[in-house]
Amino acid sequence: IFNIKDTKLFIIICQSLGIPFITEDIESGTKKCGFNKKEYINKLSIVKELFENKYVNKFIL
Secondary structure, three states: OOOHHHHHHHHHHHHHOOOOOEEEEOOOOEEEEOOOOHHHHHHHHHHHHHHHOOHHHHHHO
8 A cells, every 4th residue: 555655756756757647538428537548558668667666665755
């Protein structure tokens, strides 16, 4: 489970990579996870290991 610092950092990383964290469907008015496109998933693979191995926690502390 992510803590609040990890979550904030993850959102900042998504924004810097141009990945929408949450998207909104204007027609239906629903909000969705913004990671559904393959290109976004590929971009996030860059930081996947950092979060899975808790390197982010070590860096922040």
